[in-house]
Amino acid sequence: xxxxxxxxxxxxxxxxxxxxxxxxxxxxxxxxxxxxxxxxxxxxxxxxxxxxxxxxxxxxxxxxxxxxxxxxxxxxxxxxxxxxxxxxxxxxxxxxxxxxxxxxxxxxxxxxxxxxxxxxxxxxxxxxxxxxxxxxxxxxxxxxxxxxxxxxxxxxxxxxxxxxxxx
Amino acid sequence: xxxxxxxxxxxxxxxxxxxxxxxxxxxxxxxxxxxxxxxxxxxxxxxxxxxxxxxxxxxxxxxxxxxxxxxxxxxxxxxxxxxxxxxxxxxxxxxxxxxxxxxxxxxxxxxxxxxxxxxxxxxxxxxxxxxxxxxxxxxxxxxxxxxxxxxxxxxxxxxxxxxxxxxxxxxxxxxxxxxxxxxxxxxxxxxxxxxxxxxxxxxxxxxxxxxxxxxxxxxxxxxxxxxxxxxxxxxxxxxxxxxxxxxxxxxxxxxxxxxxxxxxxxxxxxxxxxxxxxxxxxxxxxxxxxxxxxxxxxxxxxxxx
Numbered sequence: 001x002x003x004x005x006x007x008x009x010x011x012x013x014x015x016x017x018x019x020x021x022x023x024x025x026x027x028x029x030x031x032x033x034x035x036x037x038x039x040x041x042x043x044x045x046x047x048x049x050x051x052x053x054x055x056x057x058x059x060x061x062x063x064x065x066x067x068x069x070x071x072x073x074x075x076x077x078x079x080x081x082x083x084x085x086x087x088x089x090x091x092x093x094x095x096x097x098x099x100x101x102x103x104x105x106x107x108x109x110x111x112x113x114x115x116x117x118x119x120x121x122x123x124x125x126x127x128x129x130x131x132x133x134x135x136x137x138x139x140x141x142x143x144x145x146x147x148x149x150x151x152x153x154x155x156x157x158x159x160x161x162x163x164x165x166x167x
Numbered sequence: 168x169x170x171x172x173x174x175x176x177x178x179x180x181x182x183x184x185x186x187x188x189x190x191x192x193x194x195x196x197x198x199x200x201x202x203x204x205x206x207x208x209x210x211x212x213x214x215x216x217x218x219x220x221x222x223x224x225x226x227x228x229x230x231x232x233x234x235x236x237x238x239x240x241x242x243x244x245x246x247x248x249x250x251x252x253x254x255x256x257x258x259x260x261x262x263x264x265x266x267x268x269x270x271x272x273x274x275x276x277x278x279x280x281x282x283x284x285x286x287x288x289x290x291x292x293x294x295x296x297x298x299x300x301x302x303x304x305x306x307x308x309x310x311x312x313x314x315x316x317x318x319x320x321x322x323x324x325x326x327x328x329x330x331x332x333x334x335x336x337x338x339x340x341x342x343x344x345x346x347x348x349x350x351x352x353x354x355x356x357x358x359x360x361x362x363x364x365x366x367x368x369x370x371x372x373x374x375x376x377x378x379x380x381x382x383x384x385x386x387x388x389x390x391x392x393x394x395x396x397x398x399x400x401x402x403x404x405x406x407x408x409x410x411x412x413x414x415x416x417x418x419x420x421x422x423x424x425x426x427x428x429x430x431x432x433x434x435x436x437x438x439x440x441x442x443x444x445x446x447x448x449x450x451x452x453x454x455x456x457x458x459x460x461x462x463x464x465x466x467x468x469x470x471x472x
Contacts, residue, residue, distance in 0.1 A: 159222070
């Protein structure tokens with residue numbers, strides 16, 4: 001493999017800008033991968049393996065790899081990392097890089113639209129189920145509160161997410 | 168009576184309102200009054216804003232937190248993901264630059280994050296604030312002889328440095344175990360106790376990988392405990408156990424009947440004598456036989472004995 005220092009510098013800059021501040025502390029010990037449910041389930045590019053690629057400047061090369069979306073954000077890795085890398089934050093920084101390049105599954109768009117429209121990422125009409133258990137049909141949440149929905153829309157419209165044309 | 172902000176999230180009020188009803192029934196009896204956080208929305212879920220932009224995540228989370236701040240109450244979540252997302256946002260908001268940027272966004276909706284409300288999980292309020300003794304005093308049925316396997320779920324355990332309440336050892340959690348044992352039931356250890364159930368982003372990204380992880384955990388429970396029921400304090404884990412056991416059974420991947428699964432406060436509400444039709448009536452797996460067993464006359468605790 002040819003190591004290109006410019007690519008490494010650029011990759012580290014992007015990962016840090018997206019919240020993966022600890023990436024350069026990694027010594028590739030693999031403690032994170034040993035406890036990662038995603039690695040255990042068979043996702044090939046998480047924790048140690050992902051950080052290795054990123055530290056070698058391989059960013060665009062992995063943009064279509066869906067492993068990062070299998071991360072449960074469980075933070076077992078953060079708990080055991082002896083270097084304070086906080087590997088989950090690096091995985092999510094890479095995921096944010098992918099997301100802002102629109103490299104993610106189309107099924108994920110529904111959640112963004114739901115959040116924008118109802119304030120809930122998961123939305124199903126709850127009225128019948130709520131009546132059945134003896135609760136008011138409408139939740140006290142944003143789902144039935146237009147002012148609350150408008151606040152959430154304002155926050156999303158004025159964020160980098162608002163520029164992606166998802167909602 | 169002490170008040171606490173009841174942060175509902177998405178799945179509990181919209182898909183499992185029987186879990187919400189169980190909160191509303193048990194907490195006042197135990198001396199804590201849940202207060203609605205009107206207009207609170209999604210935490211936001213890991214697959215939404217946290218996957219796009221850190222400050223947008225913190226802005227949406229802190230909007231929810233400011234609703235509790237205005238009422239001068241702490242927050243109690245029933246969903247582990249909400250607990251994790253809100254707790255981590257609060258941790259990021261300790262960084263002055265992040266807080267300033269987020270408050271800049273919140274100013275557009277006339278809100279300001281102050282950091283005065285803490286984030287707790289339902290299990291923390293029950294275990295640490297109300298306490299096991301008070302729970303025991305309010306039981307109407309004793310669950311002696313029933314075998315429970317517990318599933319704490321990931322997002323109350325790690326990363327422990329951002330959580331207000333920590334387990335002594337997050338790889339060997341005991342809060343839910345003790346909450347179950349107070350009912351008289353036996354909580355059996357199994358080797359995959361801290362294992363992930365496979366719900367969440369993994370399930371929507373690759374359902375087969377998720378089911379593989381889930382099956383390994385389920386077999387560990389079945390073979391090592393032969394539990395009568397599974398009890399969890401995570402609404403996502405609840406959905407995975409309730410939805411995916413029948414799938415594995417249908418496929419012939421398991422040769423035993425799905426094990427009935429409850430969110431902890433459903434079990435407690437049943438043991439406190441509340442109506443199953445209100446607190447434990449929405450599930451894929453038939454829970455009626457075990458509910459009838461829990462609320463059987465033989466288990467009723469005699470007054471004054």
